[in-house]
Amino acid sequence: MAQVLLRNLFKRFDKTVAVNNLSLEIKDREFMVLVGPSGCGKTTALRMIAGLEEVSDGDILIGERVVNNVSPKDRDIAMVFQNYALYPHMTVFENMAFGLKLRKVPKADIQKRVTDAAALLGIEVLLQRRPGQLSGGQRQRVALGRAIVREPQVFLMDEPLSNLDAKLRVQTRAELIKLHRRLGITTVYVTHDQVEAMTMGDRIAVMQGGVLQQCAPPMEIYQHPVNMFVAGFIGTPSMNFLKATLNKSGDGYSIDCGAFTVSAPAAQAGKLDAYVGKPVIFGVRPADIFDKSLKNPIEAIEGNIVRTQVDVSEPMGDIITLYLTAGIHSLVATVDAETQAKDGQALDVLFDLAKTHLFDPETEQAIY
Amino acid sequence: MRPQRRTSLSRALIVILLLVSAVVALTPLVWLVAATTKGPDDLFHYTFFAPRFSAQNYHDLFTKVPFLRYLTNSLFVTGATVIVQLFFSSLAGFALAKYEFVGKKVVMVIMLTTLLIPGQVVMAPLYEQLYHLGLVDTRLGLIIPGAVSVFGIFLFRQSILQVPDELLQAARLDGCSEFRIYWDIVMPVTRPMIGAFCLISFMAAWNNFLWPQILLHHDDKFTLPIALNQMIGIYGNQYGMLMAGTLVSVLPVAILFLVLQREFVAGLTAGAVKG
Numbered sequence: 316m317a318q319v320l321l322r323n324l325f326k327r328f329d330k331t332v333a334v335n336n337l338s339l340e341i342k343d344r345e346f347m348v349l350v351g352p353s354g355c356g357k358t359t360a361l362r363m364i365a366g367l368e369e370v371s372d373g374d375i376l377i378g379e380r381v382v383n384n385v386s387p388k389d390r391d392i393a394m395v396f397q398n399y400a401l402y403p404h405m406t407v408f409e410n411m412a413f414g415l416k417l418r419k420v421p422k423a424d425i426q427k428r429v430t431d432a433a434a435l436l437g438i439e440v441l442l443q444r445r446p447g448q449l450s451g452g453q454r455q456r457v458a459l460g461r462a463i464v465r466e467p468q469v470f471l472m473d474e475p476l477s478n479l480d481a482k483l484r485v486q487t488r489a490e491l492i493k494l495h496r497r498l499g500i501t502t503v504y505v506t507h508d509q510v511e512a513m514t515m516g517d518r519i520a521v522m523q524g525g526v527l528q529q530c531a532p533p534m535e536i537y538q539h540p541v542n543m544f545v546a547g548f549i550g551t552p553s554m555n556f557l558k559a560t561l562n563k564s565g566d567g568y569s570i571d572c573g574a575f576t577v578s579a580p581a582a583q584a585g586k587l588d589a590y591v592g593k594p595v596i597f598g599v600r601p602a603d604i605f606d607k608s609l610k611n612p613i614e615a616i617e618g619n620i621v622r623t624q625v626d627v628s629e630p631m632g633d634i635i636t637l638y639l640t641a642g643i644h645s646l647v648a649t650v651d652a653e654t655q656a657k658d659g660q661a662l663d664v665l666f667d668l669a670k671t672h673l674f675d676p677e678t679e680q681a682i683y
Numbered sequence: 684m685r686p687q688r689r690t691s692l693s694r695a696l697i698v699i700l701l702l703v704s705a706v707v708a709l710t711p712l713v714w715l716v717a718a719t720t721k722g723p724d725d726l727f728h729y730t731f732f733a734p735r736f737s738a739q740n741y742h743d744l745f746t747k748v749p750f751l752r753y754l755t756n757s758l759f760v761t762g763a764t765v766i767v768q769l770f771f772s773s774l775a776g777f778a779l780a781k782y783e784f785v786g787k788k789v790v791m792v793i794m795l796t797t798l799l800i801p802g803q804v805v806m807a808p809l810y811e812q813l814y815h816l817g818l819v820d821t822r823l824g825l826i827i828p829g830a831v832s833v834f835g836i837f838l839f840r841q842s843i844l845q846v847p848d849e850l851l852q853a854a855r856l857d858g859c860s861e862f863r864i865y866w867d868i869v870m871p872v873t874r875p876m877i878g879a880f881c882l883i884s885f886m887a888a889w890n891n892f893l894w895p896q897i898l899l900h901h902d903d904k905f906t907l908p909i910a911l912n913q914m915i916g917i918y919g920n921q922y923g924m925l926m927a928g929t930l931v932s933v934l935p936v937a938i939l940f941l942v943l944q945r946e947f948v949a950g951l952t953a954g955a956v957k958g
Contacts, residue, residue, distance in 0.1 A: 367852050388858040400849035404871040414857035
């Protein structure tokens with residue numbers, strides 16, 4: 316086991332900077348998820364750790380060792396690829412044993428390690444089959460098995476679940492978490508799926524445009540995003556962003572969104588003086604908007620009630636996603652399925668003000 | 684007409700057409716086989732097989748002329764050419780498909796340009812080169828000029844381009860050297876192309892007539908096409924024996940095709956449909 320340290324890492328392709336000054340410490344035994352939209356540099360960063368891309372600048376340390384110039388095979392890592400990259404002409408056993416054979420591991424040892432890993436993943440019966448005879452889920456397990464038998468210091472996983480169907484993805488996600496807990500191997504996991512990131516990572520590193528935006532445990536990222544990008548990227552449906560103006564009202568502060576005004580949480584008062592009278596971006600997550608007519612965890616008070624119009628409602632079973640309009644603003648809310656809201660009708664909603672966010676429109680950084 | 688009836692009618696037409704084509708294609712071969720089993724008196728008396736079977740032609744073929752030596756020469760030269768050509772073509776194709784290096788595009792363009800030059804044009808300078816190297820009238824002189832096939836390189840490059848990069852990267856992480864990646868991963872994955880290429884390369888080398896005719900002077904090194912040509916001059920009236928020689932010289936290609944035909948077709952249609 317080992318920690319992975321990325322120090323001021325750069326990757327340039329001609330004029331494009333794919334990874335821009337990335338510094339990240341992945342602790343020993345940690346499950347770190349690199350997440351971001353396509354082209355954010357997460358896969359490039361992972362490939363640099365693997366040694367499949369050269370580092371333009373900066374250092375990569377695995378354990379205590381700088382590995383910038385160490386060949387992939389000598390980095391003591393194992394990687395699971397998005398398309399599994401199983402050798403099609405070899406059986407599952409041969410696929411899993413190939414790396415060990417090249418490292419001249421004794422035959423008996425190879426046999427034991429492969430059968431142990433196969434048992435762990437429940438693929439013992441597949442050992443004599445070829446990848447072409449396996450389903451997507453089975454191939455995914457074999458790819459994992461190939462990584463496990465190597466007993467590496469670090470697992471690198473490049474969107475390993477993205478080729479699976481939705482049901483299998485959820486199932487495998489849980490299995491991967493269990494596997495990580497059992498083996499305790501430091502893992503760097505790349506995904507563009509924020510649900511995977513939230514559910515799997517000990518910590519999440521959110522990237523955009525090659526730059527690390529925020530690295531923190533999932534709930535901290537969700538509750539305290541550092542900027543609008545992170546706030547919008549993490550959470551489904553995305554956070555609502557409304558253009559507003561911050562005003563002082565009596566002892567407190569109010570956020571004037573035009574069609575309605577809400578109070579700023581008193582706890583954040585210290586951060587707001589500099590923004591009084593200035594435009595701000597008000598952020599509220601769909602899950603923090605409630606149908607006033609239902610029994611809610613928050614009370615209706617002056618400053619958190621907003622009159623809206625229901626445009627569309629999408630029943631999801633346990634919740635209903637409402638697309639609302641309040642003046643010029645469009646809002647998405649996920650409310651309890653008991654709501655009586657009907658398309659085209661007015662609906663009073665409550666904002667859980669303690670969980671709302673305010674952003675600086677120029678820097679897009681969070682004010683609170 | 685009902686669609687089902689129309690289908691069976693067009694099916695029948697296709698079968699008839701194929702049967703006629705098969706008869707046209709196979710008749711000369713059957714005639715050849717028949718001619719080798721007839722004695723000199725029966726040769727023109729019966730169109731196809733005679734009632735009396737004679738192995739005389741084969742006996743003559745292997746006793747009157749050193750046919751076994753010619754056969755061995757051809758097998759050796761062709762086998763060596765195919766192996767060497769396969770090795771270098773696939774290796775170069777691999778490099779051009781999967782590595783980035785300065786001048787790669789220029790190399791490709793120059794290589795492809797050479798495809799436009801007819802082989803006969805380079806025979807004179809090639810002969811001179813081999814003369815200075817002391818390779819005239821040697822089997823090596825037949826093998827070396829054929830060691831690299833631009834067509835083969837291009838064929839392998841196209842085929843190897845289809846191999847996902849991740850497969851190579853996985854092998855690199857597994858601990859493969861670059862040559863091992865080529866040998867253990869790329870070659871097995873491109874097996875259909877290898878089958879197709881072997882067949883094309885084998886046929887070209889086996890049937891090669893002009894270059895061996897120019898290069899080889901002594902009949903102990905002759906390959907089958909030259910030997911057969913020489914036999915026409917010496918044993919011009921012994922048709923049965925010449926036919927036996929022709930049949931024996933055709934057999935290896937036919938056998939190879941039968942063995943490799945599935946891979947040959949797979950190789951030619953590789954990449955045509957989504958896998």
